[in-house]
Amino acid sequence: MNAIDKGSLYELRQDRKGVIWDLLLYVPTVIALFSIAAKLWFGPNQSWSYLLVFLGTFFLLVGANRILKTRLLLVPTAPVALGVDKGQVSVHLRNGRTVNLVKDVRFFSEVGCKTFALTGMDLSGQKQQYVFHSGQFQDETAYKGAKAYLEIYR
Numbered sequence: 001m002n003a004i005d006k007g008s009l010y011e012l013r014q015d016r017k018g019v020i021w022d023l024l025l026y027v028p029t030v031i032a033l034f035s036i037a038a039k040l041w042f043g044p045n046q047s048w049s050y051l052l053v054f055l056g057t058f059f060l061l062v063g064a065n066r067i068l069k070t071r072l073l074l075v076p077t078a079p080v081a082l083g084v085d086k087g088q089v090s091v092h093l094r095n096g097r098t099v100n101l102v103k104d105v106r107f108f109s110e111v112g113c114k115t116f117a118l119t120g121m122d123l124s125g126q127k128q129q130y131v132f133h134s135g136q137f138q139d140e141t142a143y144k145g146a147k148a149y150l151e152i153y154r
Contacts, residue, residue, distance in 0.1 A: 102122065115133050
């Protein structure tokens with residue numbers, strides 16, 4: 001593993017504001033889907049309730065993963081630090097492992113500039129992808145600095 005320049009190592013923290021926004025998005029959606037499915041189950045359109053239960057379960061799992069992994073950093077494979085060095089990007093995980101993205105590294109930034117994603121191959125040849133939110137960084141300067149370092153992978 002290459003030594004990472006101290007200026008390019010970013011410690012991540014929990015994004016409490018983002019948790020609130022995600023809860024406001026996912027909880028009403030899941031409740032609405034399950035409620036409509038329950039109503040349809042006891043009516044003549046029972047087959048539609050299967051689809052709505054599937055969609056509700058899907059949104060429940062996606063929302064739980066997003067909140068627990070990318071917002072609260074509670075899942076063992078959640079990134080807790082991001083290091084950018086020449087030729088590789090290192091993602092330090094909560095379980096103590098470090099994943100070095102060394103091949104086909106790509107940087108994706110959303111238009112609203114609140115989230116960016118990284119994809120690439122690690123040393124074992126497995127494809128990895130990570131999502132980072134602006135609220136995970138210590139301040140806006142650190143977030144913009146990380147994005148500036150990663151622009152070369154666009």
